[in-house]
Amino acid sequence: MPREIERLLDLQPGQTYADCTAGRGGHASIIGSRVQPGGTVILNDADEGNLAAASEHVRVSCPGVRVHAVHGNFAILPRTMEGSGLAADGMLADFGFSSTQIEDASRGFSFMRDGPLDMRFDTSRGIPASELVNTAPERELARWLREYGEEPAAGRIAQAIVQARRASPIQTTAQLAEVVRATVGRRPGSTVDPATKSFQALRIVVNDEIGSVEALLFQVARAARALSGKPAGGGAGGASGVGSGGLWLAKGARIAVLTFHSLEDRPVKTLFADICQQGLATDLARGGITASEEEIRANPRARSARLRAIRLNA
Numbered sequence: 001m002p003r004e005i006e007r008l009l010d011l012q013p014g015q016t017y018a019d020c021t022a023g024r025g026g027h028a029s030i031i032g033s034r035v036q037p038g039g040t041v042i043l044n045d046a047d048e049g050n051l052a053a054a055s056e057h058v059r060v061s062c063p064g065v066r067v068h069a070v071h072g073n074f075a076i077l078p079r080t081m082e083g084s085g086l087a088a089d090g091m092l093a094d095f096g097f098s099s100t101q102i103e104d105a106s107r108g109f110s111f112m113r114d115g116p117l118d119m120r121f122d123t124s125r126g127i128p129a130s131e132l133v134n135t136a137p138e139r140e141l142a143r144w145l146r147e148y149g150e151e152p153a154a155g156r157i158a159q160a161i162v163q164a165r166r167a168s169p170i171q172t173t174a175q176l177a178e179v180v181r182a183t184v185g186r187r188p189g190s191t192v193d194p195a196t197k198s199f200q201a202l203r204i205v206v207n208d209e210i211g212s213v214e215a216l217l218f219q220v221a222r223a224a225r226a227l228s229g230k231p232a233g234g235g236a237g238g239a240s241g242v243g244s245g246g247l248w249l250a251k252g253a254r255i256a257v258l259t260f261h262s263l264e265d266r267p268v269k270t271l272f273a274d275i276c277q278q279g280l281a282t283d284l285a286r287g288g289i290t291a292s293e294e295e296i297r298a299n300p301r302a303r304s305a306r307l308r309a310i311r312l313n314a
């Protein structure tokens with residue numbers, strides 16, 4: 001939904017745009033073109049390869065902007081920006097994986113392509129999926145599959161994984177997909193691969209996706225409160241002495257968030273509603289915006305996308 005995002009962020013020449021999930025720079029180059037000349041684009045991604053591609057893309061397509069590339073989890077971006085004296089007028093987070101990650105078998109995200117069972121967005125840190133699958137207790141595996149995959153057969157799949165790894169460690173995407181398929185089989189009438197939910201669950205755990213979303217939202221709320229001069233516990237006045245200086249979001253900053261499943265969307269919806277109710281922000285897309293039929297035809301993944309946006313009041 002790049003046009004919707006562009007409209008909601010309403011960035012102007014000279015302003016600063018922060019893309020928490022730059023990917024290959026698709027959104028960043030469109031929205032970044034709105035801040036030139038004289039603007040700044042901050043690109044963040046946990047995936048070093050994607051970040052390098054995004055930086056190159058934005059530098060070439062938006063020659064009139066300054067580009068800052070920040071590698072790492074977006075949960076840390078706010079503090080990094082504050083340390084560098086950068087404050088965004090508009091921010092976008094477009095959660096999940098990019099098409100290049102799922103298409104690259106060596107990254108281990110896909111049950112359609114055999115490769116090492118890795119699934120890390122940031123391959124310079126963290127624990128690959130194979131290590132979790134081969135060491136986690138059965139009960140923990142079942143909980144992940146249930147909570148993050150919403151997999152009805154979570155218990156049976158966890159048991160099958162533990163049995164399979166006793167025979168030999170599960171090292172590849174094909175091995176794991178086979179264990180899941182052999183356990184649950186294809187659901188009658190369904191065209192969806194039986195391994196879909198299990199792969200989603202593991203990817204979420206490997207990358208602490210929900211924890212990262214919550215940490216980013218916490219930073220949005222912190223900035224919103226600090227800009228308003230309200231202390232954390234609510235009430236009026238700026239007793240904590242926080243002002244607008246040194247924060248990663250500028251006064252009136254617009255924040256757009258694109259989610260792809262309810263586990264991601266729920267905390268966004270809750271936090272946005274909360275800070276709007278406290279008078280710290282205004283909802284720019286009540287109920288969220290979903291993709292048009294035309295966009296879904298061009299990109300089937302857009303079917304489950306939901307775009308939410310707010311503007312900080314201070």
Ligand SMILES: C[S@@+](CC[C@H](N)C(=O)[O-])C[C@H]1O[C@@H](n2cnc3c(N)ncnc32)[C@H](O)[C@@H]1O
Nearest residue numbers: 021023024025026027045046047073074094212
């Ligand atoms: C859907 S893609 C973004 C696509 C991008 N908006 C574009 O137009 O090309 C999601 C990106 O977010 C990154 N990502 C996911 N979780 C992250 C996190 N916690 N911190 C930083 N980057 C993350 C992934 O590596 C991936 O490149």
